[in-house]
Structures are given as structure tokens and as C-alpha cells.
Amino acid sequence: MALMPILHHPDPRLRIKARPVVDFGPALQKLVDDMFETMYAAPGVGLAATQVGVALRLAVMDAGEETPEPRVMINPEVLDAGDRMEMEEGCLSVPDASEKVQRYNRLRVRALDRNGEAYELDVEGLRAQAIQHEIDHLDGKLYIDYLSSLKRERILKKLRKQQQRDNA
């Protein structure tokens, strides 16, 4: 397994709409393993393939508070959603920032596991939030797109400063 570099905004690859996964062979299996390792090391609750520069509809997640709950979501689809709620959110591609965004508090989703087997899932709270966040990545969206320009600018300014420091 290997750690993969995580792309940071404004990398244009974060804006690509990812293609569905059709090949579940060894290359995908390795990608899934590497993405888990990268996510746990970050540490993150979810990571989309888009964020490591792979334009495939694939995300890994672990929102287990009490016990590990690793989950692979491939070609996910939202079947049903609950009410909208304000939730605090942060993104590995927009480091060291977080802001409140509107998310559905409940979701019913259908996806494939790493072997290509379909499953359906009902989730709430953090898990529902994470799935919406990761599906957005697969569609080339970031949570900062939902913020007012004032709030977005504040985050981006901090991010630019950070990147200047890193490059200096």
C-alpha cells in the first residue's frame, strides 16, 4: 500500500466529472487500498478518487465513531433524502478550514462495493453528510461552492497564504 498525494484547490483536476467504474480488477483493488491508507493517514472521514487525481466514481469512507466502519462506494446514487440541515464541514482538498453548509440529514443510497456487488444503505448525520460531500467530489464540486462569496474568500485567502508559505 502507498500514501497518495491529495490534490488541493484550485487544482483543475478537482473540477472533472468522474466516469463510472467498470473494471473491478487488481488495479482498482490497489487503488481502494491506497485510498484507505491515504484517508486514515490524513486523517479523513472520507476520500474521493477525484481528490487523488483519479477521475473514477469511487470514494472510501469511515465514519465509525465507536468501531471501525470502512466502506467503499462505487458509482453511488442517492435514492432518497431527508431534511436539510446545517452541518460543519471540512475538506482534505481545502486544508485547515471548515464552514457550515446545508446537507440532507438522512440519505438512502445505492452503490457498488469493491467487488462490484450492489448494496443499499440508509444513513444519517455524519455518514449522510460525508456521502454527499464525496458524491460532490465525483461531480467536480467542492463544499466551498455553496458558501457566500465573503465566507469563501476568507477561506481561500487563508489557503493562498498557506500555499505561498509552502512554496517559499
Add this chain to the structure above:
Amino acid sequence: MVWPTASDTAAPKPLNARALAARAIARVMAGDSLDDAIATARRQIAERDMPLIKSIAYGVLREHMQLKALAAQMLQKPMDREPEIMALIEVGLYQLRRMRIPPHAAVADTVEAVTQLDRPNLSGLVNALLRRYQREREALEAALPDDAPTRYSAPPWLVDMLRQDWPDHWESVLAAANEQAPLVLRVNRRKLDRDAYATKLRAAGLPAQIIDAAPDALVLESAVPVDQLPGFADGEVSVQDASAQLMTGLLDLHDGQRLLDACAAPGGKTTHALECADLDVLALDIAKARLPRIHENLQRLGLKAEVRVSDAGRPNTWWDGKPFDRILVDAPCSGTGVIRRHPDIRWLRRPEDIQRMADRQLRLLSALWPLLTPGGVMVYATCSVLAAEGEDVAKRFLMSQPDAKHDPIAQVGWGEARRHGRRIAPGGGFDGFYYVRFRKPARREV
């Protein structure tokens, strides 16, 4: 996405495995569950370091009384105001005492962890203490107090309760709590029988033993991650302790019955019941966060049940008025029967918790009894070895419900008969458990 709480602060300084283990132990001593404390550690370190953190944390929590006493022999004064460093000292002692880690590496990494935990001025003290233990090990071990709480590393109140409830076997109950529990499997009888699955396991190089008293149970000779079990993803097998598997034999299940599993998460007993008969099952649990586990288990095993987040003790909020033929109340309890799997339990519980939990169990039984159809069966179970959360509740329940009849569990090859129900001492494939069965008399025609 990142963890919402973690995003508010700057990235934490990296901590090594010893520092994270110490922090997790200190959290347990402050009242958090080990599972939660471990989950935090997982976010801060690579997955490959987790087995080491877990084995240290489990070991220290098992031997805490002895480790604390060893540290006390060497410390000038207690360090109550430094809980993480105290935990770290126990981490260091545990590695030297039990683990096959080269002592110099154990000491060096533990001393480095002192600085990582922001107490650089204490690193000399920790270093000196661990080196002294290496030098004077035999004398220090020999000077440990020879009382039951230290010998079995259990809080004195728990030792006292067990002495009273198990006058002849309290020491073996305490000793069993410190043993490593085996991995027990439940073969899905809808897919294949136990012998056929045992053959598959043998072919996969995983020998297993049959447990006579539990018809679906196999004990693996050495534990493996579940994804290495043949047919796990296809629902041929689940992981479930043998004591928990005895429930289906008590419920007298038949196709078409309506079963309520009142405290269902993570769904082990719900799914076992559905493997045994075609039932109409309502599975309730009070914790939303635990519901996905029930769904996952049902889905993996190819079974269906109605699953709801509800407080079973308040039927007016969820009951549709249709009576149940069978009710299972696997009630929230102290967990004193599963300390061998959850070593944190003995430090998290307080003596006053026991009566409070027992009262809650009684309220649950009383609230659900009216929902049972005449002629129906209700089973009350706890993974506790304390009479207060077993036979005492059964007795109080029978006194308060004139139409509830104790239905003795006879002729089984497990446990020990009590005046009401049966109890199981922990050991081998069995967790500590209590079961009792009540029957509602059939309606008399007039």
C-alpha cells in the same frame, strides 16, 4: 471529508503508538469507552500501527491494578494530576512485562512519547522508572500486594459482588475475565450445516471445534479477520459468542411467528432468529448510530426484518397494536460477563450503575409484557454475571406480573440452573450470560 471536530484546530502533532495508547487508556480511566478512544487514535496514525496500539491498550486495561501497584512502589508520590503520563508508565511497564518487544526499543519509544504528550520535564522520571523495573523486576513483582483485586486486576466493589453471587466460583469468574476470548462463529443454517462449514474452514487452513451445546457454533483455534473466513461476504457465517447463540433454542421459534427484538443492535440475535425460522421480525434499538450495523448484517445474510430506532420501553411511541408471539429482551446491562472481550468495562462501571441498570431492565420487561400474545414466550437475557441483573430482576418481574409464569429451561448442556432461569460463567466459547424464559398463559375460553 475531514472529521468535523478536527477541522477547527490546527493539525495535531504526530504521536507515536505508545503516546496514542496512553492517551486512549487515560480516556477510559476518565469514563470514555475503549472503542471510542481507539477510534480517535485511528484517525491519528497509520492503520498498520493499530494492532500494536490495541494490544497495548487491551493489555494495560487488563492488568491495570498490578501495573498501578508496580508504579506506586517506584514513585515518590502519586501522579494523579498527570493521567496521561501515569497511563504511559503503565504502557511502558506492560511492554517490559508481557510483550515480545526488545526492552531498549520499548523504553526508548515510551520515553519519547513523554515529550510528544507535552511533558518533556517528566521524561527523565519515566526513563529512570522503566530502567529500575528492568533491574529490580523480580523484587518489585514479588512485593505486589496479595489481595484479590490486585491478583485479578479488578475493582474491589466488583470482587465483593462476585464473591457474594458466586461463593464457590468467584475466582474462576474473575480469572476468566482476564483470558483472551476465542473467536466463535455461527454457521448460517439456511445456507449450509455446521459440519459442511467446518470442512470448508479446514480446507482454508482454519481448524475449528464444534460446541455441543450451541447447534450452530464453531470455535476457531486461532482468530482471523472476518474477511478471511470463507463465505463471510456471502452470508454463510457470522461472528457471535456461543452464549448469545443459545437464545434461539429458548424461544421455540416457528415459521410465521411475529418476533420483537427489543434491543437489537448490532443484530446478531435478530439474524440468528431469522436463520432458524421464517419470522416477521421487528428489530428496535435506541441508538441511531447502531442501526446501520443491523442493516449490514441483515443484508449480508440475505434476511429481512423491520428495523426502527425506538425506545422499546415506551411502546406508545412505536407499537402498531399487533401482539407479538415472541419477545426477546437482550437488555442493556453492565457487561460484566464480557469483560474478557471489553477489558475497559471493569473500570468504566461504578457500583451504583448496577442497580440503576437492573431497574431499567425491569421497566423494559414490564413495559413489553402487555404486547405478548396469550400463550407467547418472552426471553430476558443479559451479558452480566451479577445476580442483580439476572435472577433478581426475574424474581421482581414475576412478583409484579401475576399473569407471567416462569418457564424453566430444562435439559440443556450449558450453564447452571438458578431458581429462575440459568446463568453461564465465562470461559471457553461462552461469555458470562443470564437467560430466563417467561410464558403468558393461553387465553381461557368462557
